[in-house]
Amino acid sequence: MPSMTRWTITPESPGSPAATALWRAYYTEVSDRWYLRHEGRRTDPAELARETARVTGAELAPPTGRLLVARWAGEPAGTAGVRLLDAARAELTRVYVAPALRGRGGAALLVGAAEAAARELGAARIVLDTRGDLVEARALYARLGYREIPAYNDDPYAEHWFGKELLTRCA
Helix, strand or coil, X not given: CXXXXXXXXXXXXXXXXXXXXXXXXXXXXXXXXXXXXXHCCCCCHHHHHHHHHHCCCHHHCCCCEEEEEEXXXXXXXXXXXXXXXXXXXXXXXXXXXXXXXXXXXXXXXXXXXXXXXXXHCCCCEEEEEECCCCHHHHHHHHHCCCEECCCCCCCXXXXXXXXXXXXXXXX
């Protein structure tokens, strides 16, 4: 019987080669979707290079954040990040799974690992924002127990905000 390939998820530096490549893939996908929807074009390569270099993910590094990298068969395949917004709330961000590996449970595993990381950072609640066209993400969050909440930021691209109470784990 062949062995089953499984996901592994580990914390990683936001500047690592794997995290950088996954950030670029994530940004390309969400940016292209926005531009195709609103302007009928893909992201300009110069803008892509500028924005991925500008938004480094430093806020996802310890001590107030974590970046998680998921690997499938040892290869980088997805990310999720958390960062503290205040003493009680963490924000979930950069949830991404490579298109070829979607539907294999990686996104739910990443979100679960991010929730655990948020608890370790001391958060009692996790929040996130997303866009209306990212219907797959909204469905994932709803399936995982996130509920729509009032806006907690003024991000010009955010159209939906979600929150979830983080239950403390008993030993």
